[in-house]
Amino acid sequence: MTPRRKLASGKLTTRETSLPQILDRRLFLYTLAAGSALAAAPASHAEVIFTRHDASLLDGGTLNIDMDNDGASDFRLILSQPLTYSHYRAYANLRAYGAGSNWLGANGSGFAEALKRTARIGDGRRFAHRAIMATDLLYRGEWLSVTDRFLGVRFLIDGENHYGWIGFRRVRDFAPGQMMVVLAGYAYETVPNKTIVAGDRGDGGPTFQPTSLAILSSGHTGIGQRRERNAH
Numbered sequence: 001m002t003p004r005r006k007l008a009s010g011k012l013t014t015r016e017t018s019l020p021q022i023l024d025r026r027l028f029l030y031t032l033a034a035g036s037a038l039a040a041a042p043a044s045h046a047e048v049i050f051t052r053h054d055a056s057l058l059d060g061g062t063l064n065i066d067m068d069n070d071g072a073s074d075f076r077l078i079l080s081q082p083l084t085y086s087h088y089r090a091y092a093n094l095r096a097y098g099a100g101s102n103w104l105g106a107n108g109s110g111f112a113e114a115l116k117r118t119a120r121i122g123d124g125r126r127f128a129h130r131a132i133m134a135t136d137l138l139y140r141g142e143w144l145s146v147t148d149r150f151l152g153v154r155f156l157i158d159g160e161n162h163y164g165w166i167g168f169r170r171v172r173d174f175a176p177g178q179m180m181v182v183l184a185g186y187a188y189e190t191v192p193n194k195t196i197v198a199g200d201r202g203d204g205g206p207t208f209q210p211t212s213l214a215i216l217s218s219g220h221t222g223i224g225q226r227r228e229r230n231a232h
Contacts, residue, residue: 048202103127105152122195164188
């Protein structure tokens with residue numbers, strides 16, 4: 001309804017309001033409302049980036065892990081079958097390496113830790129540049145015949161430390177000199193030096209597929225799984 005005012009003569013007349021004045025008022029009210037909503041919104045939090053990767057290693061092989069999906073390998077898993085002979089018996093050996101200044105979670109003996117879900121990965125945990133995960137003979141390590149375990153990692157992005165995990169569905173030896181390794185994926189915390197919990201996928205945040213480097217390094221198994229996912 002258009003506002004009206006009374007003149008001295010007692011007659012009513014229409015008060016004209018310009019379009020710019022109307023727009024200015026609406027803009028002011030919109031800005032006020034937006035500012036109130038922003039003030040009431042919760043503060044932004046750190047983001048966990050998860051990459052699904054369900055490749056497997058069997059009868060030997062190498063798998064490159066590209067934690068931040070930048071096309072460069074951050075970690076390498078090597079399954080050797082056999083590594084050597086001990087008392088005339090071949091034995092399998094699973095070990096991990098960090099590229100450059102990247103590190104793996106390790107225990108006091110230098111073997112890779114097989115962390116359970118919800119274990120905290122961050123400052124205060126031991127790390128090593130390379131570590132044996134498991135063998136099926138001597139120095140068996142923590143990774144032989146396990147399911148749902150995580151390898152903690154610390155790696156560099158733009159010169160700053162980030163923590164993450166590499167998840168394994170299972171690691172199993174099923175015959176002398178033979179071992180099977182099945183991955184589940186990997187994730188990292190985007191905030192430098194921030195602790196991450198093993199198995200944390202970011203509560204519904206973005207999920208990435210492995211880079212071409214990771215797919216190629218896992219051989220025909222990884223390529224087949226990639227094609228299967230793309231078909232759905």
